[in-house]
Amino acid sequence: MLQLDLSPEEAEVFLQEAEELLLALDEGLVRLEDESADRATLVQEIFRAAHTLKGSAGMIGHSQMAELLHAMESLLDRLRHSQLTVTPAIVDALLAGADMARRFVAEVATGQASGLDTAPVLERLRALAAGVQAPLEQAAGWELAPPEDIEVPEGQSLYEIRCTISRESVAPGARALQVLLALAQAGHVLSSRPQVDDLDEDWEGDRVHAFVLAPSAEALQKLLESISEVEPVILPAGGEPPSLAQPQEPSRGETPAPTERAPSAQPAAKAEGGSPEGDGGGTKGNGAGKSDGQVKWVRTSVERLDKLMNLVSELVTDRNRLLQVRANLVNQFGEQEGVMDLTEALTHISSVTDQLQDEVMRARMVPIEHVFNKFPRVVRDLARQLGKQVSLVIEGQETELDRTVIEEVNDPLLHLVRNAIDHGLEPPEERRLLGKPEKGLLRLAARSEESHIIIEVQDDGRGMDPHALRQAAVERGFLDAQAAAQLGDQEALELIFAPGFSTARKVSGVSGRGVGMDVVRTNIERLGGSVSIRTELGKGTTFELKLPLTLAIFPALTVEVLGSVYAIPLSAVVEALQVRTADIKTIRGREAIVTRGRVLPVVSLARFFYGQQPEDNGSCYVVEVRWGGTNLGLAVQRLLGRQEVVIKPLGRMVGEVPGISGGTIMGDGRVALIMDVASLVRALRRERQSPSA
Amino acid sequence: MQEQGKGSTREIQIVVFQLAKESYGIDIAKVQEIKAMSPITAVPRTPAFIEGVINLRGQITPVVNLHTRFGLPKAEYTKETRIIVVNMEGGERVGLIVDGVSEVMRLPEESIEPPSELVATIDSDFVRGIAKVSDERLVILLDLDKLLKATRELAIGAAA
Amino acid sequence: MPKILIVDDAQFMRMRCGKLLEKYGYEVVEAENGRQAVERYRECRPDAVLMDITMPEMDGLEALREIRKMDPAARVAMLTALGQQGVVIEAIKAGAKDFIVKPFEQERVLESLRKLLS
Numbered sequence: 001m002l003q004l005d006l007s008p009e010e011a012e013v014f015l016q017e018a019e020e021l022l023l024a025l026d027e028g029l030v031r032l033e034d035e036s037a038d039r040a041t042l043v044q045e046i047f048r049a050a051h052t053l054k055g056s057a058g059m060i061g062h063s064q065m066a067e068l069l070h071a072m073e074s075l076l077d078r079l080r081h082s083q084l085t086v087t088p089a090i091v092d093a094l095l096a097g098a099d100m101a102r103r104f105v106a107e108v109a110t111g112q113a114s115g116l117d118t119a120p121v122l123e124r125l126r127a128l129a130a131g132v133q134a135p136l137e138q139a140a141g142w143e144l145a146p147p148e149d150i151e152v153p154e155g156q157s158l159y160e161i162r163c164t165i166s167r168e169s170v171a172p173g174a175r176a177l178q179v180l181l182a183l184a185q186a187g188h189v190l191s192s193r194p195q196v197d198d199l200d201e202d203w204e205g206d207r208v209h210a211f212v213l214a215p216s217a218e219a220l221q222k223l224l225e226s227i228s229e230v231e232p233v234i235l236p237a238g239g240e241p242p243s244l245a246q247p248q249e250p251s252r253g254e255t256p257a258p259t260e261r262a263p264s265a266q267p268a269a270k271a272e273g274g275s276p277e278g279d280g281g282g283t284k285g286n287g288a289g290k291s292d293g294q295v296k297w298v299r300t301s302v303e304r305l306d307k308l309m310n311l312v313s314e315l316v317t318d319r320n321r322l323l324q325v326r327a328n329l330v331n332q333f334g335e336q337e338g339v340m341d342l343t344e345a346l347t348h349i350s351s352v353t354d355q356l357q358d359e360v361m362r363a364r365m366v367p368i369e370h371v372f373n374k375f376p377r378v379v380r381d382l383a384r385q386l387g388k389q390v391s392l393v394i395e396g397q398e399t400e401l402d403r404t405v406i407e408e409v410n411d412p413l414l415h416l417v418r419n420a421i422d423h424g425l426e427p428p429e430e431r432r433l434l435g436k437p438e439k440g441l442l443r444l445a446a447r448s449e450e451s452h453i454i455i456e457v458q459d460d461g462r463g464m465d466p467h468a469l470r471q472a473a474v475e476r477g478f479l480d481a482q483a484a485a486q487l488g489d490q491e492a493l494e495l496i497f498a499p500g501f502s503t504a505r506k507v508s509g510v511s512g513r514g515v516g517m518d519v520v521r522t523n524i525e526r527l528g529g530s531v532s533i534r535t536e537l538g539k540g541t542t543f544e545l546k547l548p549l550t551l552a553i554f555p556a557l558t559v560e561v562l563g564s565v566y567a568i569p570l571s572a573v574v575e576a577l578q579v580r581t582a583d584i585k586t587i588r589g590r591e592a593i594v595t596r597g598r599v600l601p602v603v604s605l606a607r608f609f610y611g612q613q614p615e616d617n618g619s620c621y622v623v624e625v626r627w628g629g630t631n632l633g634l635a636v637q638r639l640l641g642r643q644e645v646v647i648k649p650l651g652r653m654v655g656e657v658p659g660i661s662g663g664t665i666m667g668d669g670r671v672a673l674i675m676d677v678a679s680l681v682r683a684l685r686r687e688r689q690s691p692s693a
Numbered sequence: 694m695q696e697q698g699k700g701s702t703r704e705i706q707i708v709v710f711q712l713a714k715e716s717y718g719i720d721i722a723k724v725q726e727i728k729a730m731s732p733i734t735a736v737p738r739t740p741a742f743i744e745g746v747i748n749l750r751g752q753i754t755p756v757v758n759l760h761t762r763f764g765l766p767k768a769e770y771t772k773e774t775r776i777i778v779v780n781m782e783g784g785e786r787v788g789l790i791v792d793g794v795s796e797v798m799r800l801p802e803e804s805i806e807p808p809s810e811l812v813a814t815i816d817s818d819f820v821r822g823i824a825k826v827s828d829e830r831l832v833i834l835l836d837l838d839k840l841l842k843a844t845r846e847l848a849i850g851a852a853a
Numbered sequence: 854m855p856k857i858l859i860v861d862d863a864q865f866m867r868m869r870c871g872k873l874l875e876k877y878g879y880e881v882v883e884a885e886n887g888r889q890a891v892e893r894y895r896e897c898r899p900d901a902v903l904m905d906i907t908m909p910e911m912d913g914l915e916a917l918r919e920i921r922k923m924d925p926a927a928r929v930a931m932l933t934a935l936g937q938q939g940v941v942i943e944a945i946k947a948g949a950k951d952f953i954v955k956p957f958e959q960e961r962v963l964e965s966l967r968k969l970l971s
Contacts, residue, residue: 170954171933174941181945201939226968228951228961314751564735609737650736650746651755653787653841655848657738663746663753671734671746671753 005061018105024049025098030376033091047076065104068118071125072097078129093124144193144209156213158237163208166229173203175229182223187214305364312360313646317665319353322346324667365400368446371410372397382421389428391439396446401453405547408527412520416457416543424461424541453547460540466492493533497521525678556645560638561605565672567645572677574624581616602633627677647674658683703802710791713765718832725778727794740848756788781841800824856880860890861905887911891919901969902929906940914944921948928969
């Protein structure tokens, strides 16, 4: 159990802030590597975030986290003062620190210590801060030129003094002064850098370099050793490897950093007041934090929103019910006064319910930024791991999705991104040879259409080859040669979504194109969405995810199949046609119709669901649906209408039924089944493959 | 198990229902409500004993036909036919179609005997015991949890 | 037994520091601001002074100067907090022999004193 000085109310605030700060760290650090970025500002922001989080960690008594952040802060401080330049190693170490800080924050959330060992990360950070890992040229940094043409008096010798001041010192200038005063006391200072006059409030150097005349090295040694936080090195001027006294001060075993410090006034520490965003995290808040004038926010819990949503769903159902009741009354009693009163009230309730539904749905909307903002970090890490260079472009961050959809979309996106970097994008050398820019493009874009959100994951890499996929299918025994040959190009591409299919030519520890793609599609389709592929060999691939705005309520087309009512989500419907049974042809063993100049395969739902043939009265209806690039016609007995349905689960006892995603309660109180076009299509495919269905 | 200590006799409280002329009992603690038949929406491609789903005050609830489930000859619905809505482990509800519900009864535990080979109408796995209510009347006590669990497993297995 | 003058406006600080020094065999005298420090120094002639910088009535820097005027050989170490580099530099220029950062580690204080007194 973690012992922290933190009450539950405080915890909430701490965690919220911490999350924002961690995000700022991640985002800032990833952007830092971009050479074109405004590094000075970035480092300042990152520093602020680490500093603020460190403060909070200290206040609640999480000393491990505070210590870690302090180490990060120190390293960032060096960057801030240009004592170090940004290198991938430094960014890596800081990111590792940020990751660990994140885990510490999780500890605060759960109250459980996770037994993390900070030692390795701390070591890295401190070593980097001390400049140990930077490529060292030992001589650099001590650039004071030896004095020329001096007369060395009898009994004295010329010495070169190199004193390193501990980076931990809070007043290095004072130490430097002590050194210079000591040197002046023991001998005669010919030249020094810094000079006494350079030393003031703002001096932040870390060394004293001087040439002195003194009777002996020992005299100098003794005096210099008595100064805390200073590691003196005395060289006889002439540059011979000296017999050096051992460093005594506990200055953490540093060697000089390569960049020489100019003791100029540093603006950094003073600039606290000017930044517009306050502390490093920026104002991300909920919603995109945009302020058109004053946007006021109220916090509410996810549970409350879910409850509201449920209540509104119930209301919608009952409203539909009332409408039905009213219709019956009108049938029965005509437009009598009583009925008209009801109609009036109902019309109003109906309108208010619609608006309520709208507002609650909006309240549950969250900008996709919350998902996208994790990706720069992910992409960076993956690119490094896989030896690719990736330029990430993100568009449409403000596009809003229902929060349940957002939660579900993260993993599939992650998968697609991994896939694009691993298999889509070529390594830099290959790209160069192809005349492509070495940095591959990865684009994450979101936009909203009338009733959908579209998310694109696009790369400008190799593209996908339907022919190669067909071949692979045959080689893997997935399909026989004939079936493979019959696959259209688009269908061939979609092989990657078939469970158990993979064309990864080598295992790279990251998913191969195909492995896990079936999970991606399943997850998206379970949300009522779809995934489709657009690709051009050699140019790149785009995966397009189509997602509903919300999960629970959607418009549907109601139809009748052998006396039972089914609701087909309108998002899948292309159109509905009345068709003469005679027009249904059998082409290559399957039923189809010709519509708008193309062949549309047709499935009888009566046959699929009930194994029965409906009575043939000369015509029926075919609802054309589209799913993941496939078009299919569903033959039904009647079209009933169009309405909004609230989807509800059928219950665990029923289990998963192919072709059905749930049920909805109709206006008459009965349950109608909601069709799941995706699983229908999959079930059909399975049946085709094993024809003994 | 609802048990009342009355001195040294422990009692159980059960709902008694009829199925193909036999009386069965289930623990009242698990019974949510008893309702008259309502329109059942059949769900295709499910095992035969899943009669379908009903609308239970806004919640879609699956309904099991116990005749079919126990392999008894199918019966017509009469005005006595009822749906007993029970709670499964995990909170979900299931409706059980029965020929009729006769009463709620208290039984002393001592009157319950372990199931014998003689009463083999249904799978004895689901029978907790037989209660001799009177000389002419036996009530077969069902282990509802086991029954539901097994039923569910069958349902999943069938869907695969 | 060397006599040490501890100057700090915080009683808690004086107490802690005092306890530590006494434990290691020093004799302790206290003052709570610069003015008192100068007086005490005149009275007791301690062997060394630990002087806080920020104090009411007379701050550490000024007291240091006064004491050094009185006794150019006075051995004074400043007690400083973060962000006082400028003052510390001035103090060293004015004759302070060393400085210790607050909150101080026992080791540092003892070491500093040892150096001061040697």
